[in-house]
Amino acid sequence: MLNLSIILEDSAHHAPDRTALVFGALRLPYSMVNSIANQVANLLAARGIGRGDKVALLCPNVPYFPFVYFGILKAGATVVPLNVLLTPREITYHLTDSDAKAFFCFEGSPELPMGARGREAAGAVPGCEHFVVLPATPLATESEYGEALWAALDGMSGEFETAQTSPDDVAAILYTSGTTGLPKGAELTHQNMLINTLVSDQMFPADPEGDVSLAVLPLFHSFGQTAVMNVSVRRRAALVLQPRFEPGQTLELMREEKVTMFAGVPTMFWALLSKIHADGGEAPRTLRVAVSGGAACPVEVLKDFESAFGIAILEGYGLSETSPVASFNQLSRPTKPGTIGFPVWGVQMRLVDDAWNTVEGEGPGEIAIRGHNVMKGYYGRPEDTAEVLRDGWFRTGDLATRDEDGYYSVVDRTKDMIIRGGFNVYPRELEEVLMTHPAVSLVAVVGVPHPSHGEEVKAYVIPAPGATVGEEELVAWCKENMAAYKYPRVVEFRESLPMTATGKILKRELRP
Structure with missing residues (x-):
C-alpha cells in the first residue's frame, strides 16, 4: 500500500492545528484540510468512483485545489489537473483523452469563465458523468453551472479510510504542453510522486520556526504541484496561495506572510x-x-x-515526465550558477545522441534520465511512449553539456536549435550574451525561415526602462560580441513576450 495522500494525513495527524493554507485572510489548519479532503473522497466513493478511475480538476491556486487533489488520491482515483487557460474545445480533448469520469471545475470570473467553459466541455463528453462546480463565492451551495461542491459534500463524513493503492498505481496524469502535436498525458505513479516529494523536501533544512512557502506557480503544473504544494504539505509548512502572478502583490505577500521558500520560473x-x-x-x-x-x-x-535579496537562486531541472525534479544545485556541494546542478538522490543522467548512444565527456548531447521519478508512460499512447522510453531511460529533448564535476548545463531544447547555413546555433547562448547589454531587459531568440541559409537568427527584445537603442545599433553590438554565423541579423522590440500560464516564453508564437 502506498498513497501520495499520506503526506497530508501524516501532517494532519502530527500537527493538526498548524496552518496549512493561507489565502487572503483565510487561515486553514492541517486537520481541516484533511477532513475536507476526506469528504471529497467519500463523495467520490458514493458516486462509484475509486481505484483506477480518472478525475479531472480545473482550478487556480485557491484552497479548493488541495482539498480536491488529496480527496481524489484518497479515493484511490487518478487526478488529471488541467490548465486554467484551456478553451472548451481543449478541455473536451483532455477529458476525452484521459477517460475522465468526473470533473471538478472552478467557477472562474467574467475575465476567465472557467465554469462556463468546463460546463460546455463536460456536456460534450458522455463518459464524464459527474460535473462538480467549485464556487467562486466562499461556501456557496448553488451555482448556475451545476452541482456546487458544498452542496455535494453536505452530509459527507470527515473521516475516510484511504483506498489501498499500490506504488505502481497512477496518482496523476499530467498533460505536457504539446509543442509538437496534441498534448500527451504523462502517467505518474504514487511512487514517482511520493519519492520526488521526499527527495525534494530533504534537499533543504526545515526552518525550526516552521516554513512559509509561496505558491504562485500553478498547482496544475508538475513544478508547482511537487516542489511547492507537496513539499510544503510534507514539511508541515504554511502554503500561501496566490492565484495569479503579479510582481507587486508577490513581493507584498512575501513581506506580510514572512515567506521563507519561493519557487518560480526565470x-x-x-x-x-x-x-x-x-x-x-x-x-x-x-x-x-x-x-x-x-x-x-x-x-x-x-x-x-543575489545582490537584491541576499541569497542565491538555486537552479534545478525536470519535466512533467520526471515527476518533475531530476537534477538540482544541492546544498551538499558548491552551487554553480547557470547550471542545473547534478542528479538528485536515486536518479541517473547521461547524454545521448540521436541513436541513444552515450556521449562521453562534455557533450553536447541530449539529456536522458533513469530513476524513481520517470513516468510509467503516456496514457493510451504506446508508440509515443516507446519513442522516449528505452530500458528505463527517458530522453528529454533537451541538449546539455556536462563539466568535469558532473554538473549539467542546458544548452537548449532540441527543437529550439536554429540551423543557419549548416551551423547549429543555440538561442540560449545568444540570449545570455544579449542580457548583458544595458538596454536589454528580456530577450527571446528564434529561427525564422531564410531563402538561402535555411534559417535566420532573430531576437525579440523587451528594452530596459528608459533605454534608447535602435535595431541597427544592437545588431552591430551583437556582431562584435558573437561569432559571425550566429549573431542575430534581425531585432524586433516588444513591450511583452507571449508566455504560458506557467511563465515560460512561448517561442512557437514568435516564429512566423
Whole structure:
C-alpha cells in the first residue's frame, strides 16, 4: 500500500492545528484540510468512483485545489489537473483523452469563465458523468453551472479510510504542453510522486520556526504541484496561495506572510527584480530558499537577484515526465550558477545522441534520465511512449553539456536549435550574451525561415526602462560580441513576450 495522500494525513495527524493554507485572510489548519479532503473522497466513493478511475480538476491556486487533489488520491482515483487557460474545445480533448469520469471545475470570473467553459466541455463528453462546480463565492451551495461542491459534500463524513493503492498505481496524469502535436498525458505513479516529494523536501533544512512557502506557480503544473504544494504539505509548512502572478502583490505577500521558500520560473524572478528597481523598493528579507526551474535562468538575473535579496537562486531541472525534479544545485556541494546542478538522490543522467548512444565527456548531447521519478508512460499512447522510453531511460529533448564535476548545463531544447547555413546555433547562448547589454531587459531568440541559409537568427527584445537603442545599433553590438554565423541579423522590440500560464516564453508564437 502506498498513497501520495499520506503526506497530508501524516501532517494532519502530527500537527493538526498548524496552518496549512493561507489565502487572503483565510487561515486553514492541517486537520481541516484533511477532513475536507476526506469528504471529497467519500463523495467520490458514493458516486462509484475509486481505484483506477480518472478525475479531472480545473482550478487556480485557491484552497479548493488541495482539498480536491488529496480527496481524489484518497479515493484511490487518478487526478488529471488541467490548465486554467484551456478553451472548451481543449478541455473536451483532455477529458476525452484521459477517460475522465468526473470533473471538478472552478467557477472562474467574467475575465476567465472557467465554469462556463468546463460546463460546455463536460456536456460534450458522455463518459464524464459527474460535473462538480467549485464556487467562486466562499461556501456557496448553488451555482448556475451545476452541482456546487458544498452542496455535494453536505452530509459527507470527515473521516475516510484511504483506498489501498499500490506504488505502481497512477496518482496523476499530467498533460505536457504539446509543442509538437496534441498534448500527451504523462502517467505518474504514487511512487514517482511520493519519492520526488521526499527527495525534494530533504534537499533543504526545515526552518525550526516552521516554513512559509509561496505558491504562485500553478498547482496544475508538475513544478508547482511537487516542489511547492507537496513539499510544503510534507514539511508541515504554511502554503500561501496566490492565484495569479503579479510582481507587486508577490513581493507584498512575501513581506506580510514572512515567506521563507519561493519557487518560480526565470521570467518571475526577472519581473520581481524589475518591480523592485522600478519602485526603488527593498527586497523582502525572510526568504531562505529561492528555486528556479522550468527554463534556464539568465546569469544576469541570477546575479541581480543575489545582490537584491541576499541569497542565491538555486537552479534545478525536470519535466512533467520526471515527476518533475531530476537534477538540482544541492546544498551538499558548491552551487554553480547557470547550471542545473547534478542528479538528485536515486536518479541517473547521461547524454545521448540521436541513436541513444552515450556521449562521453562534455557533450553536447541530449539529456536522458533513469530513476524513481520517470513516468510509467503516456496514457493510451504506446508508440509515443516507446519513442522516449528505452530500458528505463527517458530522453528529454533537451541538449546539455556536462563539466568535469558532473554538473549539467542546458544548452537548449532540441527543437529550439536554429540551423543557419549548416551551423547549429543555440538561442540560449545568444540570449545570455544579449542580457548583458544595458538596454536589454528580456530577450527571446528564434529561427525564422531564410531563402538561402535555411534559417535566420532573430531576437525579440523587451528594452530596459528608459533605454534608447535602435535595431541597427544592437545588431552591430551583437556582431562584435558573437561569432559571425550566429549573431542575430534581425531585432524586433516588444513591450511583452507571449508566455504560458506557467511563465515560460512561448517561442512557437514568435516564429512566423
